[in-house]
Amino acid sequence: xxxxxxxxxxxxxxxxxxxxxxxxxxxxxxxxxxxxxxxxxxxxxxxxxxxxxxxxxxxxxxxxxxxxxxxxxxxxxxxxxxxxxxxxxxxxxxxxxxxxxxxxxxxxxxxxxxxxxxxxxxxxxxxxxxxxxxxxxxxxxxxxxxxxxxxxxxxxxxxxxxxxxxxxxxxxxxxxxxxxxxxxxxxxxxxxxxxxxxxxxxxxxxxxxxxxxxxxxxxxxxxxxxxxxxxxxxxxxxxxxxxxxxxxxxxxxxxxxxxxxxxxxxxxxxxxxxxxxxxxxxxxxxxxxxxxxxxxxxxxxxxxxxxxxxxxxxxxxxxxxxxxxxxxxxxxxxxxxxxxxxxxxxxxxxxxxxxxxxxxxxxxxxxxxxxxxxxxxxxxxxxxxxxxxxxxxxxxxxxxxxxxxxxxxxxxxxxxxxxxxxxxxxxxxxxxxxxxxxxxxxxxxxxxxxxxxxxxxxxxxxxxxxxxxxxxxxxxxxxxxxxxxxxxxxxxxxxxxxxxxxxxxxxxxxxxxxxxxxxxxxxxxxxxxxxxxxxxxxxxxxxxx
Amino acid sequence: xxxxxxxxxxxxxxxxxxxxxxxxxxxxxxxxxxxxxxxxxxxxxxxxxxxxxxxxxxxxxxxxxxxxxxxxxxxxxxxxxxxxxxxxxxxxxxxxxxxxxxxxxxxxxxxxxxxxxxxxxxxxxxxxxxxxxxxxxxxxxxxxxxxxxxxxxxxxxxxxxxxxxxxxxxxxxxxxxxxxxxxxxxxxxxxxxxxxxxxxxxxxxxxxxxxxxxxx
Numbered sequence: 001x002x003x004x005x006x007x008x009x010x011x012x013x014x015x016x017x018x019x020x021x022x023x024x025x026x027x028x029x030x031x032x033x034x035x036x037x038x039x040x041x042x043x044x045x046x047x048x049x050x051x052x053x054x055x056x057x058x059x060x061x062x063x064x065x066x067x068x069x070x071x072x073x074x075x076x077x078x079x080x081x082x083x084x085x086x087x088x089x090x091x092x093x094x095x096x097x098x099x100x101x102x103x104x105x106x107x108x109x110x111x112x113x114x115x116x117x118x119x120x121x122x123x124x125x126x127x128x129x130x131x132x133x134x135x136x137x138x139x140x141x142x143x144x145x146x147x148x149x150x151x152x153x154x155x156x157x158x159x160x161x162x163x164x165x166x167x168x169x170x171x172x173x174x175x176x177x178x179x180x181x182x183x184x185x186x187x188x189x190x191x192x193x194x195x196x197x198x199x200x201x202x203x204x205x206x207x208x209x210x211x212x213x214x215x216x217x218x219x220x221x222x223x224x225x226x227x228x229x230x231x232x233x234x235x236x237x238x239x240x241x242x243x244x245x246x247x248x249x250x251x252x253x254x255x256x257x258x259x260x261x262x263x264x265x266x267x268x269x270x271x272x273x274x275x276x277x278x279x280x281x282x283x284x285x286x287x288x289x290x291x292x293x294x295x296x297x298x299x300x301x302x303x304x305x306x307x308x309x310x311x312x313x314x315x316x317x318x319x320x321x322x323x324x325x326x327x328x329x330x331x332x333x334x335x336x337x338x339x340x341x342x343x344x345x346x347x348x349x350x351x352x353x354x355x356x357x358x359x360x361x362x363x364x365x366x367x368x369x370x371x372x373x374x375x376x377x378x379x380x381x382x383x384x385x386x387x388x389x390x391x392x393x394x395x396x397x398x399x400x401x402x403x404x405x406x407x408x409x410x411x412x413x414x415x416x417x418x419x420x421x422x423x424x425x426x427x428x429x430x431x432x433x434x435x436x437x438x439x440x441x442x443x444x445x446x447x448x449x450x451x452x453x454x455x456x457x458x459x460x461x462x463x464x465x466x467x468x469x470x471x472x473x474x475x476x477x478x479x480x481x482x483x484x485x486x487x488x489x490x491x492x493x494x495x496x497x498x499x500x501x502x503x504x505x506x507x508x509x510x511x512x513x514x515x516x517x518x519x520x521x522x523x524x525x526x527x528x529x530x531x532x533x534x535x536x537x538x539x540x541x542x543x544x545x
Numbered sequence: 546x547x548x549x550x551x552x553x554x555x556x557x558x559x560x561x562x563x564x565x566x567x568x569x570x571x572x573x574x575x576x577x578x579x580x581x582x583x584x585x586x587x588x589x590x591x592x593x594x595x596x597x598x599x600x601x602x603x604x605x606x607x608x609x610x611x612x613x614x615x616x617x618x619x620x621x622x623x624x625x626x627x628x629x630x631x632x633x634x635x636x637x638x639x640x641x642x643x644x645x646x647x648x649x650x651x652x653x654x655x656x657x658x659x660x661x662x663x664x665x666x667x668x669x670x671x672x673x674x675x676x677x678x679x680x681x682x683x684x685x686x687x688x689x690x691x692x693x694x695x696x697x698x699x700x701x702x703x704x705x706x707x708x709x710x711x712x713x714x715x716x717x718x719x720x721x722x723x724x725x726x727x728x729x730x731x732x733x734x735x736x737x738x739x740x741x742x743x744x745x746x747x748x749x750x751x752x753x754x755x756x757x758x759x760x761x
Contacts, residue, residue, distance in 0.1 A: 109560065110559065110560035111559075111560035112560075113560075113570045113574060114570075114574060115558075115560070174581055178574055178577045178578065178581075179574075181577060182570050182573050182574040182577065185570075185573060186566060186569060186570040186573065187560070187561075187566075187570070212577055212580055212581055213580065213581075213584055214584075215581070216581040216582070216583075216584035216585035216587075216588075217584055217585070217587070217588050219585050220585045220586075220587075220588035220589060221588065223701075223705070224588075224592070224701065227701060228678075231677060231678065231680070232677070232678040232679040232680070233677040233678045233697040233700070233701060234677060234678035234679070234693050234694055234697050235592060235596075235694065235697050235698065235701070237678070240678050240679065240693055240694070241600070241690075241691040241693065241694050242694060242697075243595060243596070243599065246592060246595055250588060250591075250592075518559070518560070
């Protein structure tokens, strides 16, 4: 240990960043850490692009009538915002960027099971992103991110590029999930049983199950849509006897489980940060692991709740509604266990912890409003209103994005070797929290008053709330601007991070910062679990640290 | 038993503890990939059920226009190719280089036979105007109006299956080159094993597809 500490003190200690240099050493790498970093910057670029579109959408809605763009452009903007945020940012965000970097380290592995497949998944992401841009250049589409038929069949050729792009992004997602699942099964460090695994890994496990079992259905849906567009096969086209509702069934059979692809990894991060910043063993470890798997399984059984107002039978709607309420149980188990973990903990309000607490607060609101939408009678009124938009953003942005930021601030010192500046980051976190609530809480009100979503124009009476929402989006934008610029600033100017700046018990904090090429100096040993703070402190005391 | 000693040495990936761990990881990963394939074809089988439920009479009427002799022959051809593939895996495991090459060539030949028969079937359908969607223009009288949907599903499903056969032929050719170079032995035969699994899946899909489209 002593020699390691001495080695860490010298600046030239070999790590994954300085082991080789040049663009080629990055683009051709099979190191999961470098692939994770490349993913991170790529998805952040996508996030900024999608965010700018969101600011544009809110700006257009500042006044009734035309504010900055015409109807068609507006429709294309919200479609592109949805597609970029969902397929290019949020689905790969936590697993492919942070998961790629940390999952192997957290289970004491040298790499993921299939390093080259990992790199391939990154390039598929790039290909998917390029095709999405091609679709924009060739005219864009205005179907919303859901591609409902027959509207999507009536689009011009750009829908082909978009469909192809998302088809490819699907494979990128499958490869990531498959890789992680095998890694967890086969490459756990000796001595680490299934129930010694960090909860982040368990969350990724549930996510990978969905990625592998649901994404192929999206693939076939998009193939059928492409065939429809290219060869007029007729399967989804009512004019040829086909069934457009079948498309919705197919689409939501993937896209409902997919929201759990988006949220589960976020829940995993919260389990890591809450324990670290309250210095306590997680409360109810096994309940949280099983709730992750329960969410993954139940997620497959509720897709029909997106279709309560279609031709779906009342009987199936009732069953789907019942099952939807069921999903609340595992989600609530997690929320209760996190709050129980906080109880009597020594809480440190780092930026990461602020985002984690924001997650618990906002995700609870998002989850509870989901119950409104899952109730059949209420849904008839709220369907396709801003209430749905607000609910979705509370779970996806208030949930996943907050968790992603919590994870980013938590792990960034390990990734870059530099600390971030705490004060501006905290200010940014508060701004993001306020801006988010101003933007989307108003949309719950707008929705319950009946303002339909995706409309270019609205009634005069909705204007004050819409303006409030737009002002909220500016606060949100400012928060992100401060957050990202201080993170970029810290890349060069941040204080050097040591091995374990947060005093966390996780495996990833027992290696050097930044980690060496094969993750650990020498063969790692599994001494104590990721939440065993008491064992860790006892051990430190014995070593006289 | 072949006398030639394996000159090729496979290197275990740097992140694996040993060859056994590598083999079991590869095989598990491949099974997961096969699961995605099943889910993808699953979508087509669901669509089949939906349209057959919507138009039961049209479905059985249109189904009568598929060639059962050719479909049946193709079923036999594919099952045989699965047998030769399994034998190729066995030969690779037991260091029989020549037998491995021979069985792979046989598998490739059977796959090609399947594709040729499929081509003949497809051209007959094209000739008679039995095509999907807007292209549907049957020459014979008495064909149902919504038959376009049956042929839409038929061409989508058999087409995707055919693409999988083609992809299989490409990887088997790749295996063949490796096998001829003597790269497989009882200590390393992972590619033959997993391509074998893939080939059996392609076979299985056809075994479900054949009765559902041809025999109802």
